[in-house]
Amino acid sequence: MLLLRAALGSVAVVALVGGCGADSGTSGAGEPAAIASVQVSVTPTPVPGTTSAPVVPPRTSAAPKVKPSVTTTKEVVELKVIPFKKKTVTDDSLAKGERTILTAGVNGTRRLVYRITYLNGAQTDKRLVRQEVAKEPRSQVTAVGTKVEEPEESGGCDPNYSGCVPIASDVDCSGGSGNGPEYVDGPIDVIGSDKYRLDADRDGIACE
Structure with a gap:
């Protein structure tokens, strides 16, 4: 069995x-x-007319690709204004308190160079690498007057006329249209400068 x-x-x-x-x-x-x-x-024999299918390992999903980081840099130039300075000097040829500009002020320019860093197109850093003066400023100079006008003393005779024409802030011919404050009777010879404009026709004789 x-x-x-x-x-x-x-x-x-x-x-x-x-x-x-x-x-x-x-x-x-x-x-x-x-x-x-x-x-x-016993080794199994395949049936005639058929083929044994190969063993295929299961597929595994591929890991996603990571985009590499890109870092770039570039230099950028910026201009900055340098304000001009002001300077004052005294001038005894100008009346006290009078002001005049002798030299006009001009602003200068400073050039600043920055290095900017970008990561994937986004700015991450800005650093000053150098700076220089592109244009020097020019100071403005203003003169201030210090001269004091002394009033003319009243009394005495003006040496520009014959006789005695008083020394005053203004002198007019008596009986004329002038408003003084001092008056004089003519005729008077003009022997110097007709500072009071008494000789209207400029013939050398005032208050005719």
């Missing part, structure tokens, strides 16, 4: 030997029969 067993491509054949009327010299009746076993490996 044969017992066949198949498991995972292997076949085991087991033969049971024994039975009635055993040969002489063998075990007596009632003893279990001897068991002989043979292990046979």
